[in-house]
Amino acid sequence: MDIRAIVCDVDGTLLTSKQVVDERTVSSIKKARSKGILFGICTGRDADSVRNHIKSWGIEGCIDFVVSSGGSEIDDYILDIYQENHTLSPELIKEIMNHYKDMDCNFTICHEGILYAPKDDDYIKDMAEGDGIEYRVVDFDTFLTRPYRKLMIICDPSYMPQIVERSKSFKNKDYKASALVTTSFLYEYMDPHVSKSNGLKEALALHDISISQCMAFGDEDNDIDMLEEAGIGVVMENGSIHAKDAADYVTKDKDSNGIGVFIEKFI
CATH class of the missing domain: 3.40.50.1000 (HAD superfamily/HAD-like)
Known part of the structure; x- marks a missing residue:
């Protein structure tokens, strides 16, 4: 070959x-x-x-x-x-986050080599340490003023089945997004393309x-x-x-x- x-x-x-x-x-x-x-x-x-x-x-x-x-x-x-x-709009990202707001998870967006999260917890700390990447906790209402490539949901691996189950009920008639488990602790939303x-x-x-x-x-x-x-x-x-x-x-x-x-x- x-x-x-x-x-x-x-x-x-x-x-x-x-x-x-x-x-x-x-x-x-x-x-x-x-x-x-x-x-x-x-x-x-x-x-x-x-x-x-x-x-x-x-x-x-x-x-x-x-x-x-x-x-x-x-x-x-x-x-x-x-x-x-193929980016995700700020409005769609906010809607996705709201869909999981009552769950035991955190969210992060990687931009210019830095992980941004709306809150500080062990999930974002462990991910940043494992990947050797700096992380910052910011106000996402202020941060989400432009499109981003993807939104990542971070959780304990044992909790992932509940995240996946919740994803089945997310619907939006105006936007399309695809989502999948990428590691044992990450569930990612991206444009379907x-x-x-x-x-x-x-x-x-x-x-x-x-x-x-x-x-x-x-x-x-x-x-x-x-x-x-x-x-x-x-x-x-x-x-x-x-x-x-x-x-x-x-x-x-x-x-x-x-x-x-x-x-x-x-x-």
């Missing part, structure tokens, strides 16, 4: 438990790029957050493009192109590459569409059951050079 690009999800996939990219994986990426294969990231994190963490992750100089915010941002480092598509595969297709098209010429690595259910449409879809051993069902291959886990081993074998 003619593979012209490799793309990786970040959390649970590219990053180890120590929040870095393993040296063997970095070496494999560099070797692939030396053969003319592009390397990209496809993540739920926003573009600014990715730029802010590239050095600490240990992959400075290895990235050609980033598909971020679940597919609504494209940041091409080669062509110096940035695109933002937003997906990792759609964002990846747009990013690859800038280089005249089709998604069938891409090797994609992921671990969670929000990677499924990307894994299914990529020419080669690879899931980590630590990945979800549904992601494994969707992938062509399963590689070693995030702490066992899963990406590096697979690239060495197939590229």
